[in-house]
Amino acid sequence: MARFKRILLKLSGESLAAGTGFGIDPQRLSEYAQQIKEVHEMGVQIGIVIGGGNIFRGLKGAQKGFDRVKGDQMGMMATVINSLALSSALDTVGVKNKVLTAIRMEPVGEFYSKWKAIDAMEAGFVCIFSAGTGSPYFTTDTGSSLRGVEIEADVMLKGTRVDGVYTADPEKDPTATKFTDITYTEVLKRNLKVMDLSAVVMCDDNNLPIYVFNMDVVGNLKRVMEGEEIGTLVHK
Numbered sequence: 001m002a003r004f005k006r007i008l009l010k011l012s013g014e015s016l017a018a019g020t021g022f023g024i025d026p027q028r029l030s031e032y033a034q035q036i037k038e039v040h041e042m043g044v045q046i047g048i049v050i051g052g053g054n055i056f057r058g059l060k061g062a063q064k065g066f067d068r069v070k071g072d073q074m075g076m077m078a079t080v081i082n083s084l085a086l087s088s089a090l091d092t093v094g095v096k097n098k099v100l101t102a103i104r105m106e107p108v109g110e111f112y113s114k115w116k117a118i119d120a121m122e123a124g125f126v127c128i129f130s131a132g133t134g135s136p137y138f139t140t141d142t143g144s145s146l147r148g149v150e151i152e153a154d155v156m157l158k159g160t161r162v163d164g165v166y167t168a169d170p171e172k173d174p175t176a177t178k179f180t181d182i183t184y185t186e187v188l189k190r191n192l193k194v195m196d197l198s199a200v201v202m203c204d205d206n207n208l209p210i211y212v213f214n215m216d217v218v219g220n221l222k223r224v225m226e227g228e229e230i231g232t233l234v235h236k
Contacts, residue, residue: 002225006045006121008148008208009036010141010158013051013082015216022054024085028216033089035221036126040095042225045121047151048128049144050086052078072136079140080108083130090126097126102134102143114150121151141199149206156208157224158195159215164232165194181233194234203234210234 011032018025040046055078061071083099090097098120099109109130110116117127132143148156165187168176184204187194194200194212203210213224213231223230 002039002042002044003227004044004154004225006151006153007039007047007225008144008151008153008156009046009048009221010144010156011048011050011086011215012160013053013055013078013140015054015159015161016050016082016085017054018216024054024082029085029089030092031218032086032215033093033095035215035218036090037093037095038219038222039225040126042222044225046126047117047121047147047153048083048086048126049140049147050079050082050128050130051140052076052082054078055081069136072132072138076103076131076134079132080105080130083128084108087128095126096124097128099128099130102129102131105131117147117151127151139196139199141195142202145195145199145202145208148208149202153208156203156210157221158210158212159221160212161214161216162212163214163217163230165192165212165234167192169193179232180229181235183236184234187234200234204236207236 016024016028018028052075056074062068087097087099100112101109102112104111120127129147132140133146164178165182166176166178170176184200187200211231211233214220
């Protein structure tokens with residue numbers, strides 16, 4: 001039995017680059033698709049949000065002179081590219097899926113609505129939510145929280161390149177220690193970089209738990225769904 005019935009899986013665009021810093025690594029993309037297939041075959045309803053940092057990040061663009069709104073719009077388009085890549089990889093392994101966009105861009109993807117997404121997931125489709133919230137000044141973290149709340153997910157699974165939430169950045173501080181679980185309030189109080197402030201607050205307000213784990217280790221997504229404690233649970 002799967003630990004959760006319906007999940008919102010948040011994937012890092014930068015992880016798609018598999019350490020190269022830019023673009024899409026075909027091997028990493030294939031590994032993600034296989035992991036999603038494993039969980040889909042457990043009967044889990046899956047919604048996915050994937051970032052665009054491997055292609056373009058609006059805030060960094062603004063720091064280099066881009067107009068912030070246009071920069072964020074470019075970032076939204078980057079998430080669409082990644083979503084289409086993931087959709088194609090899922091097609092290859094035989095998983096039915098739909099790309100739903102926050103901005104109208106048929107025939108690239110269907111225009112998002114909560115009811116369309118839930119109907120599709122209940123019919124056995126994996127839904128990939130792209131273009132963020134459709135508005136500038138919001139990150140894909142916030143977009144993930146919004147979609148997770150809207151589709152009434154049991155949990156947001158945040159797949160990153162680290163295996164949970166630490167007292168400090170484990171890639172920079174070797175003394176950092178990992179939490180098995182932590183409250184939203186403690187995350188905010190400690191200013192831990194789990195997700196953007198607005199994303200954490202939205203999850204807190206709507207009681208959507210966040211489970212942070214390392215998605216780059218093949219098989220970890222299934223382990224989470226089987227109840228293994230390999231990450232950090234953020235909760236009330």
